[in-house]
Amino acid sequence: xxDSHRFDRLPATADEREVEGRATREEVLTWWEDxxxxxxxxxxxxxxxxxxxxxxxxxxxxxxxxxDIEGLGITFMRTRQEHWKPxxxxxxxxxxxxxxxxxxxxxxxxATFMAGEDQExxxxxDWGYLVVTADVAGEPEPLGVGLYVYGELxxxxxxGRRRDL
Amino acid sequence: MxxxxxxxxxxxxxxxxxxxxxxxxxxxxxxxxxxxTVERAMRALDEADIAYERADWHPGLFRxxxxxxxxxxxxxxxxxxxxxxxxxxPATVLDPAPGxxxxxxxxxxxxxxxQLAAIxxxxxxxxxxDNNIGRISALRSNAERLxxxxxxxxxxxxxxxxxxxxxxSESHSEARRTQSDTGEGYDRALVDVPCSCEGxxxxxxxxxxxxxxxxVEGIAGAQKGILxxxxxxxxxxxxxxxxxxxxxxxxxxxxxxxVLAEEGGFRVVDFDLPLDAVPGVTEWQGREYDGQVANAKRxxxxxxxxxxxxxxxxxxxx
Numbered sequence: 001x002x003d004s005h006r007f008d009r010l011p012a013t014a015d016e017r018e019v020e021g022r023a024t025r026e027e028v029l030t031w032w033e034d035x036x037x038x039x040x041x042x043x044x045x046x047x048x049x050x051x052x053x054x055x056x057x058x059x060x061x062x063x064x065x066x067x068d069i070e071g072l073g074i075t076f077m078r079t080r081q082e083h084w085k086p087x088x089x090x091x092x093x094x095x096x097x098x099x100x101x102x103x104x105x106x107x108x109x110x111a112t113f114m115a116g117e118d119q120e121x122x123x124x125x126d127w128g129y130l131v132v133t134a135d136v137a138g139e140p141e142p143l144g145v146g147l148y149v150y151g152e153l154x155x156x157x158x159x160g161r162r163r164d165l
Numbered sequence: 166m167x168x169x170x171x172x173x174x175x176x177x178x179x180x181x182x183x184x185x186x187x188x189x190x191x192x193x194x195x196x197x198x199x200x201x202t203v204e205r206a207m208r209a210l211d212e213a214d215i216a217y218e219r220a221d222w223h224p225g226l227f228r229x230x231x232x233x234x235x236x237x238x239x240x241x242x243x244x245x246x247x248x249x250x251x252x253x254x255p256a257t258v259l260d261p262a263p264g265x266x267x268x269x270x271x272x273x274x275x276x277x278x279x280q281l282a283a284i285x286x287x288x289x290x291x292x293x294x295d296n297n298i299g300r301i302s303a304l305r306s307n308a309e310r311l312x313x314x315x316x317x318x319x320x321x322x323x324x325x326x327x328x329x330x331x332x333x334s335e336s337h338s339e340a341r342r343t344q345s346d347t348g349e350g351y352d353r354a355l356v357d358v359p360c361s362c363e364g365x366x367x368x369x370x371x372x373x374x375x376x377x378x379x380x381v382e383g384i385a386g387a388q389k390g391i392l393x394x395x396x397x398x399x400x401x402x403x404x405x406x407x408x409x410x411x412x413x414x415x416x417x418x419x420x421x422x423x424v425l426a427e428e429g430g431f432r433v434v435d436f437d438l439p440l441d442a443v444p445g446v447t448e449w450q451g452r453e454y455d456g457q458v459a460n461a462k463r464x465x466x467x468x469x470x471x472x473x474x475x476x477x478x479x480x481x482x483x
Contacts, residue, residue, distance in 0.1 A: 045288070046314070060287055060314040071293075071305050071318030092200070092243055093312035114241055136238050137201075137208035143242065160306065163241050 007049040007057065007072045009065035022050055023079040031077075031084055036131055037099030049073070054080025058090065085129055088144040088161060095131040095142030102131045103146060103153065110134035110143060113155045116162040121153040129156070168363065168373045172412050175446055176465060185466035186473075190367040191218075194234045194245040195253055195276075196225035197311045198283045201244040209239035220250055222439035222469075223257065243310045248276040249368060251440075251464055251474040255357050255408040256280040258436055258478055263288040265352040268398060270323040270391050273300030275307035277357055282313040290315055292351075296322045323356075324390035328398055350400035358388040360409040360416050364473025367466060381415050388420045393428045396481060405431065405479040407461075410472060414449035417475040418461065421445075422454040433457040436478045441468040445477065 002008070002019050010025045011017045017024060028048055029040040049057045049065075049072055059073030076090045086095075095102075103123060105113060112119050113132055123130075127149050133140040145156040169186060176182045194217075196206040203225050210217050210227070215237060220226035226248075234240055234247035256277045261267045263286040272278045272293035281291050293308075293316050295301050301320055308316050321327065328350070361381050366372045388409075395405050409416050421433055433445075433455075445461030447454050461477035 058314055059317075061290060063290075063317070067317070069317055069319045070298075070301050071308070071316065073314045073316065074309055074312065089309045089312065093314065134238075136242055136244075137205045137212060139205075141242050161241075161310070163236055165236060165238065165241070 002050065002053060003066070004052050005068070007051045007065070007067040007069070009062075010048040010050060010056065019050075021054075021080055023048075023054075023056060023084075028056065028077070028079075032086075032094075035084075035129070036086075036095070036097075036101055038094060038097045042094060042097045046073075048076065050079075054078050083128060085156075086131075086145055088157060091131050091142050091145050095133070098131045098142070101126055101128070102133055103148070104140055105132060105134045105143075107134060111165045113143065113146065113153070114157060114163050114165055116155050116157050116159070118152050118154045120151055121148070123148050123153070168376045169366075169412075175412070175414075175449075175463075177443070178467065181467040182465055185470065186366050188367060190249065190472060191228045191230045192233050193220070193226060193228050193248060193250045195248045195280060196227070197244055197246055197279065198225060199279075199287045200242065200312050201239075206239055206244050209242075209244060213237045213239065223250075223253055226250055226253055243312055246276060246279060246307070246311060248280070249365070249472050251364070251469075251471045252276055252410070253280060254438070254440070254464070254474055254476050255355055255406050256284060258408075258438065258476055259353050259355050259404060259406040261285050261289070261353050265289045267291050268326070268351045268354040268395065269293045270326065270354060270356045270395055271295060271358050272304055272318070273297060274303035275305075277355060278304065278316060279307055279311045279313050281355065282308075282315055283311075285315065287313060287315050290317060292317050292319060294319045294321055294323050294326055296320070324387070324394050326394050326398060350398055350403065352400060352403050354395040354399050354403070354405045356392050356395045356405060356407045358391055358407070358409055358416075359384060360388070360411040361413055362410055363412045364410040364464075364466070364475075367472055381413050385415050385420060388416055389423050389427075392420060392424045396424065396428050396431050396479070399481045401481055401483045403481045405481065406476065407479060408474065408476045410474055412463070412465075412473055412475070414446055414454075417463075417477075418445045418447070418449070418454045418458040419452070421458045421461065421477055421479075425455050425457065431479045431481045433460045434478050434480045435460045436462075438462055438476070440464055440471070443468075445475075
């Protein structure tokens with residue numbers, strides 16, 4: 001059973017899975033590679049943990065499992081649902097390594113996105129969750145997660161992170 | 166200013182001290198080097214047309230004379246964190262290295278925790294403890310925004326900090342609090358304790374309205390307990406930094422003196438600080454303290470045009 005109050009380390013592979021429905025490290029790495037083209041080597045120093053149903057956290061380094069505390073590294077993604085979803089925190093931290101499903105916005109579009117508003121957008125790539133980037137200090141920088149469906153880029157910026165810029 | 170008058174015997178140029186305490190401080194930000202470089206952050210501030218002055222003692226600290234941190238592009242990317250200038254002192258004095266295991270005993274809301282992680286290049290472990298669940302929520306949100314991946318956050322009273330919250334399956338197990346607690350010690354500990362905050366008066370002019378000697382003495386009791394625990398859980402040869410943002414010797418030198426006498430096992434050592442500061446006081450209101458406390462440093466508002474601060478570096482005995 002998944003104990004939603006503590007951090008349990010993800011099993012390396014399906015063969016080692018003891019808790020039903022828990023994502024494996026292998027699946028997590030494959031998903032980031034398939035969806036965003038992030039090389040699994042980027043996460044070589046990280047361990048992944050589940051606390052809460054399907055909430056996966058990423059920790060630099062390792063600790064013995066389980067861990068019964070309030071926080072362990074950063075929130076990383078949501079699993080245990082039809083479409084897995086990265087967090088804004090994870091995309092800001094690791095999205096610079098993404099080579100696929102990255103949408104680059106102008107400053108005005110980025111402001112709309114950061115305000116939490118949806119916008120029409122021309123995108124001929126996959127539907128689903130995208131890494132949203134905008135230029136800052138002359139280079140693209142990951143800003144958050146967008147959901148692209150029906151010609152619309154829907155802002156997935158959580159309420160507490162929205163800003164009027 | 167009546168509270169501050171008690172410090173007249175300690176402070177050189179007392180009029181300048183009082184005048185500085187009455188001047189407001191500009192907002193200040195620290196560059197989060199986990200996500201960017203100081204150079205890129207400066208370019209982003211230029212691009213956003215935000216005026217800044219670089220602190221001459223720390224390359225990643227900027228005073229913002231006209232702005233508040235919070236609503237600008239470098240901030241939403243997690244490149245900047247609002248942090249008063251002197252509040253950046255204790256983590257720089259602790260100076261942890263990547264790969265070390267560090268305890269931040271009174272961590273929320275996380276300015277110093279995230280600074281420690283950045284100094285460590287986000288590698289190794291920062292165990293960040295706080296006893297207030299609401300403040301832990303602020304700590305978590307700051308650590309997320311700044312992308313800190315090497316932090317472990319625990320909710321407990323630092324005086325009873327357990328070395329073994331990791332790998333214990335039953336929540337709130339009594340076994341965590343016993344003498345059998347023989348987990349691995351920390352390389353370094355930061356003890357930036359709750360205090361009467363007299364040194365923050367330039368940011369919060371109401372700070373001293375509810376000042377009382379009873380409060381100072383009460384909080385000093387907690388400070389002593391937290392520092393004792395930090396010394397106990399730091400490995401031989403390790404470093405502890407004790408700091409407050411207050412002037413009261415009861416919360417500063419007297420805490421060091423008490424823990425030296427009751428706990429022992431460490432020395433208060435000298436350290437370099439690229440800010441003007443004066444030595445810790447060895448005598449206050451007829452009480453004499455261990456001479457080692459002179460190695461601590463007092464930072465007064467009129468010395469560097471900052472807030473007030475106290476910082477001591479402890480070396481745990483081999």
